Amino acid sequence: MKILVAEDDAQTADYLRRSLIAEGHSVDVVDDGRDALTYCLYNRCDLMVLDRMLPGMDGMAVLKALRAGRNTLPVIFLTAMADVDARIEGLKEGGDDYLTKPFHFAELSARIGAIARRPVAAEARTCLRVSDLELDLLRRTAERQGQVVDLQPKEFAVLEVLMRNAGHIVTKTMLLEQVWGLSFDPGTTVVETHISRLRTKIDKPFDAKLIHTSRNFGYSIHAPR
Structure with a gap:
């Protein structure tokens, strides 16, 4: 498996990296929540071991995004936040498992193995389509x-978020979180600028317009109606 370890304690991160590699996994390590989210948006991996108390963007915010x-x-959350409410929150928000520190690596390994053995509900989509627009997530190309x-x-990242939510409004906040890893509005026009560039490339050369603005709400992409 390709595993991302999001852990800001250097000693723990190194221990996890070495132990997981010894079990045959491919491992990348980040020490910041924003880097963890960006990594997941731009890279393929099979599982993330996520600390909750990360700098830049906390682990719960990463999961929600x-x-x-x-x-x-x-x-899999791996964290010192061990109280019952924290465990419940982590699982309710979409975490697959929750392990507290201090921990035994053998238990983490067993939990990773349990997730790896889960039946795959459906083949992961590697190509997104809206009308005559196609986005290849593996080749990172658009046609x-x-x-x-x-x-x-x-x-590409903005367009991917729009196409994954085709037919639904995507807010500026969602784009800031998922593309730039920001949990706040920096007060810039970075989102508007990228939407404008996408319209120039995706819509302007063609008759049918796919990218739409919902004033005061956000943006959506859908086939002409």
């Missing part, structure tokens, strides 16, 4: 009516 974007990546659309990484 993932689930808001319909990202079903399995997440409309067979024509390649050249997108910058952030433009």
Whole structure:
């Protein structure tokens, strides 16, 4: 399995990395919540071991942002927050398991194994389509009516969020969280700028417009009606 470890304690992170690699896993490590969210948006991985008390963006906010974007990546919390309410919150918000520190690696390994053995409900989507627009998540390419659309990484990420939520309004806050890893509005026009660029590339050269604005709410993408 390819596992992301999001842990800001260097000693614990190194221990997890070495132990998981010894069991045959591929492991990447980040020490900041925003980096964890960005990693999950731009990279394939099979599971994340997530600390709740991370700098930049706490682990619960990372999980909520993932689930808001319909990202079903399995997440095991590994945290010192051991009270019952914290456990319940972590599981109710979409965590797959919850293990508290101090911990035994053998138990974490067993829980990872249990998740790995779960039957896959459906094949993960690697290609998103809305009308005649296609987004290939593996090749990181976009095409409309067979024509390649050249997108910058952030433009691709914004379009991916819109297409994963096709037919539904995506708020500016959701885009800030899922694309830029921000849990607050920095007061800039970064979202509006990227939507404008996408319209220039996705809509302007074609007759039918796919990207729509819901004033005071957000943006959506859907086939012409």
